[in-house]
Structure formats: C-alpha cells, structure tokens
Amino acid sequence: MQIESHPSNQLQPEHITLIRETATAAEQARQLLPEQLELIYQQQWFKMLVPKQYGGLEMDLNSEVRLIEALAWADGSLGWVITLCTGAGWFGGFLDPQYAKEIFANRDICLAGSGAPTGTAAITEEGYLINGTWQYASGALNTTHFTANCNITQNGEPVLNKNGEQLIRPFVFKKEEVNVISAWAYNGMVATGSHSFEVKDVVVPEKRIFKIDPSAIKVNSPLYIYPFHQLAEATLAANISGMAIHFIDLCKDTFQQKRISKKLNNTQSAELDEVLNWSMSRMNHARASFYDDVDRSWKNYASNDPLNQSVNLQSVSQSSRKLAKKARQIVDELFPYCGLDAARTQSELNRVWRDIHTASQHSLLTFSV
Template identity: 75%
Template sequence: MDISYHPSTQLQADCIGIIRRTAPLAEQARQLLPQQLELIYQQQWFKMLVPKQYGGLEMDLNQEVRLIEALAWADGSLGWVITLCTGAGWFGGFLDEQFAQQIFADRSVCLAGSGAPTGTATVTSNGYVINGTWKYASGALNTTHFTANCKILEDGQPVLNQHGEPLIQPFVFKKSEVNVIPAWAYIGMVSTGSHSFEVKNVVVPPCRAFKIDAAFTKVSRPLYIYPFHQLAEATLAANLSGMAIHFIDLCRDAFAEKNVSKNLKPEQQAELSSVLLSSISELNLVRESFYMCLDQSWSDFTIANRASQTQNLQNVSLASRALAKKARQIVDELYPYCGLDAARSHSELNRVWRDMHTASQHSLFTFSV
C-alpha cells in the first residue's frame, strides 16, 4: 500500500533534490541557506498567496495547501518557513495598495512575524510609535519585513473596540526597524531561525497598519475573503502531514534494511509490515477527509455559496486537528521500530522526528476544539 496522492507529485525532481541535499547543512547553519532561498525566489514560494496585482501567484487555497504539504515533506524546516512567510504574504490583500506595491516588487520579499499582541502602538498626529517584543518569528533571518500585533494606545490609555476590549491591530515594519534577538534553541525546526524580535520607539505612518477582516480587504476576491483562522489551521496541519509522510517513507527503507541485516523472524517481519501498512492506511483516510473538507470549503467561497460556508469552515477546523493528531500519532507509533538510527542526532529519521515534535507544539493544535 502507498500514500495516496503522494506529495512528491507536487514538486519537480530537481527542486526535491536541492531541498533534500541542503537540509542537513541548513540545520548546521541554523538558518535557510542561500541555495534554498534562491530556489524559493525562483519558484515564488513566498508569494503563493500574494495578490496577482502585486506580482504574486494568488493560488487557490486548496492547491496552495497541497504544495505546502509537499514542501514540508521535502524538508520540515523549509516547508515551515515558507508556510509562515506565505501566510504573512496573504496580508497583502489587506495592505494599503501603494505600500503593498512597494513591498512585493522585491523578488526576495518575505514577511515574518507574530500574532501575539505583545507590542503597543501609541497614536500620534502623524501615525504611531511602536514598542514591543515578539517571539517565534519563523524566517526572521531571511525576511525583508516583519508583521506584529499591537495594542493601540492613545494618551496613555488603551483604545477599546466595539466590544469594549483593547483594540489590537497588526503593523508592518521594515527589517531595518527591527532588532532580531537570537532565541530559537529547540530540538527541531532548527533551520527555521524562529527567533524573537523587538521594536523600540519606531514611528510608522498609518498605511503600515491593517485589518485582517474580509470587510476591510483591498482585494475583493475569494482568497482574501476566506477566514485567516481556517487558512492557518489547514496550512499548518498540512505541514505535519508532509513530515509524517517523509517519516513513513524513511521507515519503509529502514524496515527493508532491518529485514535483511537483522535476520528477523517471520513474525517480526510480519509485525513491521503490519505497523507500516496500518500507518499508511490510517493517514490516507484522514488526509482524504481533510482535503475533501478543504475542497468543499474553498468551493463555497469561489462560487459565493454562503449557505454552507459556516459548517464547512468548522469541518476544516475539525479535519485539520484530526490530521495533525493522526500525523503525530503515526510517527510515534513507527519510531520504536526504527532502531538506534532514529535516535542518532544527525540521521534524517531523527531530524524529521524532531521537526514533527517541535512543529506539533503549535498552539493551534494544543486542544481538540
């Protein structure tokens, strides 16, 4: 039994070769390498969700998610950086048009950032004064701009929204306005360079603020009306799925080698085969359900079918969590059968295992609802 619609079909063989060859070196460097970045720029992977009017690809969301899964299958760290920076590129649909045109004209444009509201933006006569520190900005070492959420202050007091809560808005900063703080010291996703960053007393004009809300989109097309929450859930779940499939592929080779080198008993060989086939079957079922939900939900927005939008968005959320959970469970079930090579810090099996167990800690998948 094979993985259905294997992610490898989404990528050209030469792209896969470059990504796989450079992945161990990128981990040693603790950041993406120039060769990897050049491939990303050539393929416009950071611009997958950028509006076409700014030179982006503006891909259909369900196709972008499939490509994201393939990139995470090729390498977890590279796929993760592309996912997070592509998600920030989607903000282009909500930015001031003139400002967006300037940002995305750069072939190497990459927006890293954070959704945590750990900064403040003080209203002034000509814009805002920004201060704050944010964590976990994947791609911080190769970005051109940062985005971050800030609580709005005026005359030293929080500005409240229509619900009486502190008003929070995202802002865009130039790389030169930001201080990157080396802080990524985790076992996996090493080459993402997901460091912290800070902004101190930076004055920004009003055009640098934006609202992530379909009512405020500057590009009135389905991609920028689709809710960001489900977009994030689907793309991150696809990352975990891609890493799990990479692990399964490696296990297939490792199990075949073990059958030969360890002179396993027939019942041991049967157990290896059974656990591998069971893992593939289980993942196939959950992936099929995930992509069915995603395709249906995306179709709602492309044909403006408002009647089923809410239910199908909920289905995407549930299917994303189910896929993330199953991907993690499968990797954990297969791991003990891989032998000590899976625990060797420089092995590919170990790198994928570490990437999976780091990426799966994302807060979106902590709880089932």
C-alpha cells in the same frame, strides 16, 4: 500499500533533490541556506498568497495547501518557513494598495512575524510610536519585513474597540527597524530560525497599519474573503502531514535494511509490514477526509456560495486537528521499530522526528475545536 496522492507529485524532482541535499547543512547553519532561498524566490513560494495585482501567485487555497504539504515533506524547516511567511503574504489583500505594490515588487520579499499582541502602538501626529517584543518569528533571519500585532494607545491610555475591548491592530515593519533576538533554542525545526524580535521607539506611518476583516479587504478575491483562522489551521496541519509522510517513507527503507542486517524471522518481518501498512492506511484516510473538507470549504468561497459555509469551516477546523493528531500518533508508533538510528541526532529519521514533534507544539492545533 502506498501513500495516496503522494506529496512528491507536487514538486519537480530537481527541487526535491536540492532541498533534501541541503537540509542537513541548513540545520547546522540554523537557518535556510542561500541556495534554498534562491529556489524559493525563483518559484515564488513566499508569494503563493500574495495578490496577482502585486505580482503574486494568488493561489487557490486547495492548491496551496497541497503544495505546502509537499514542501514540508521535502523538509520540515523549509516547509514551515514558507508556510508562515506565505501566510503573512496573504495580508497583502488588506494592505494599503500603493504600499503593497511597493513592497511586493521585491522579488525576494518575505514577511515574518507574530500574531501575539505583545507590543504597543501609541497614536502620534506622525503615525504610531511602536514598542514591543514578539516571539517565534519563523524565517526571522531571511525576512525583508516583519508583521506584528500591537495594542493601540493614546495619551497613555488604551484605545477600545466598539465592544469596549482593547483595540489591537497589525503593523508592517522594515527589517532595519527591527532587532532580531537570538532565542530559537529548540531541538527541532532548527533551520527555521524562529527567533524573537523587538521594536523600540519606531514611528510607523498610517499606510503600514492594516485590519484583517471582510470590511477592510483591498483586493476583491475569494482568497481574502476566506477566513484566516481556517487557512492557518489547514496549512499547519498540512505541514505536520507532510513531515509524517516523510517519516513513513524513511521507515520503508529502514525496515527493509533491518530485515537483512538483523536477520529478522518471518514473524518479525510480517510485523514490520503490518505496522507500516496500517500506518499508511490511517494516513490515507485522515488526509482524504482533510482534503475533502478543505476542497468543499474553498468551493463555497470560490463560487460565492453561502450554503453551509460555517458548517464547512467547522469541518476544516476539526479535520485539521484530526490529521495533525493522527500524524503524530503514527510517527510515534513507528519510531520504536526504527532502531537506534532514529535516536541518532545526525540521522534524517531523527531530524524528521524532531521536526514533527516541535511543529506539533503549535497551539492552534493542540486543543479540540
């Protein structure tokens, strides 16, 4: 049995080689390496969801999710950074057009950030006075700009929205306005450099505030009408799927070596075949269901067809969680068969195992819909 529609089909062989050969060094450096970043810039992977009118790729969601899975399969940290920074690039559909044209003209543009509203933005005559600290900004060491949510205040009092709740709006900050705080001390996704960052007494002009809402879209495209929540769920699930397939691929070689080095008998060898084939079968089924739901949901928006839109979005949320959960279960079931090499921190097996377990802690896919 094989993994159907294997992620490797989405990438050029030379790109896979470069990513894989630099992954260990990137983990040691605790950030993506210059040669990895150069490949990303050349392929415009940070610009997957940036509007075409600003020089981006503006990829269809179904194509973007498959490419994200492939990049995470090549390396978990690299795929994760691209995913999170690409998601921030999607905000280009809501930014002030002149400002968006200005920042996305940079070939090396990369937006990192946080969706947590842990900052304040006080209204002033010059714009907004920003103060705050945010966690888990993947790619923080490689970014050119940061985005972050802030609670809007005026004269020391909260500004409320039309529902009487605290008004929260996202902002864009220049790299030089931000202080990166070294805080990413976790055993997986090490090269993502997902550090904290802070902004102190920085005044931001009106053009760098935006609103994620259909009424605030600045670029007329189905991509920016599609809800960000399901876009995020699908791309994060694709990351976990890609890492799980990487682990399965490594198990194939590991199991073959184990048959020889451990002189396994026929019964033991058959058990390895059974667990590996069962893993691939379940992975194939979960991925097929996931991509069916993503494709169906995207078709609704791409063709401006409102029929069953909400039902299809719900299916994307459900299948994203099911895929992430199934991927985690499969990796954990395979792990004991891999021997001590899987527990050796310098091994590729161990890095992939650590990456998938760290990535799976993202709260968006933890609980049921």
